[in-house]
Amino acid sequence: MGRMVDIGGVDVYRAEAVGPLTGGLILIEEIWGLVPHIRAVADRFAGEGYLVLAPELLGDVLGSANGQELMEARNDPDEARRTAVQPQLRELFSGMQDSAFAAGAVAKLTKLVDALEAEPGVDGRIAVLGFCFGGTYAFALAAADPRVRAAVPFYGTAPAAGDIAKVGCPVHAFYGQQDERLIAALPGVRSAFADAGKDFTATVYPDAGHAFFNDTNPHAFNAADAADAWQKATAFLAAHL
Numbered sequence: 001m002g003r004m005v006d007i008g009g010v011d012v013y014r015a016e017a018v019g020p021l022t023g024g025l026i027l028i029e030e031i032w033g034l035v036p037h038i039r040a041v042a043d044r045f046a047g048e049g050y051l052v053l054a055p056e057l058l059g060d061v062l063g064s065a066n067g068q069e070l071m072e073a074r075n076d077p078d079e080a081r082r083t084a085v086q087p088q089l090r091e092l093f094s095g096m097q098d099s100a101f102a103a104g105a106v107a108k109l110t111k112l113v114d115a116l117e118a119e120p121g122v123d124g125r126i127a128v129l130g131f132c133f134g135g136t137y138a139f140a141l142a143a144a145d146p147r148v149r150a151a152v153p154f155y156g157t158a159p160a161a162g163d164i165a166k167v168g169c170p171v172h173a174f175y176g177q178q179d180e181r182l183i184a185a186l187p188g189v190r191s192a193f194a195d196a197g198k199d200f201t202a203t204v205y206p207d208a209g210h211a212f213f214n215d216t217n218p219h220a221f222n223a224a225d226a227a228d229a230w231q232k233a234t235a236f237l238a239a240h241l
Contacts, residue, residue, distance in 0.1 A: 002016065002039065002042055002043060002054075007055075007111055009111075010112070012053050012055045013034055013039050014051075014052070014054075015039075016046055017052075018047045021121040022237075023122060023125030023127060024050065024117075024119060024122040024127070025051070025052045025126075026053050026112050026113070027042050027052050027128075027129055027130065028134030028137050028138055029055075029134050030071075031058065031133040032070060032071045033058045033062050034054060034058075035071070037214055037215070038131075042054045051122065053112045055112060057108060057137070061096060068216075071216075102140070105140075106141060109144075110141075113148065126147055126149055126241075127149055127151065128142060128151050129233065130152075130153060130156060131211070131214070132155055132210070132211060134156065135153035135157070136153070136157045137156070138156055139173075142167045143166040143167045143168075144166070149241055150170055150241060151170070151171045152171075152172050152236060152237065153171065153173045154174045154229070155175055155182055165192075167193075169199075170199035170236075172233065173189075173200070173202045173203070174205075174233070175204045176204070176208030176210060177204050177205060179208075179210040205228075207225065208222045
């Protein structure tokens with residue numbers, strides 16, 4: 001089990017590596033914040049030998065809202081409960097679209113790269129992995145900080161072509177074929193990475209949709225595809241760290 005720490009003013013869940021240190025991993029949350037699922041994934045990667053830092057980037061946006069409760073309400077079979085939570089969700093999504101928020105989030109992630117770089121035994125072996133919102137910012141950090149050696153975005157939005165050209169590490173991205181918006185954009189993402197001469201791999205699961213890795217989301221979780229993605233992601237990280 002990890003613990004909460006403060007790193008340069010950022011609230012971070014820190015999970016210590018079990019056994020020999022494989023490297024440092026920044027793990028970025030979904031839009032629901034630093035919920036138990038994300039902490040469990042951090043612990044799981046710690047079990048693979050990674051020192052994991054999972055920041056809370058959405059604290060100011062979520063405010064007093066409980067991300068776990070918002071996720072459950074959004075996926076509730078009761079239409080009345082889904083409808084009731086819509087105003088909070090619109091406010092959450094709106095706050096995430098602000099350019100100042102984006103710049104601040106990347107600045108916070110850079111502080112975590114600084115922290116991992118200073119950790120004994122990490123020796124520059126630093127990667128980033130994120131889901132949904134976190135997948136988007138895994139792409140963003142790979143474009144912003146050349147110290148990142150590998151990036152693994154799960155169903156995240158890739159940056160514009162100009163920022164893709166700044167990506168300094170291999171990227172392995174994961175998608176569900178039923179995630180229509182991201183799948184529609186994927187050919188352009190592939191082309192932008194190829195045009196920039198960057199190392200980009202995309203794994204697409206035909207029967208999966210958005211959030212297929214989240215085992216606390218009964219409407220999205222796909223156990224077989226999540227297991228396969230875990231194997232591919234850990235192998236990719238091991239190969240590049």
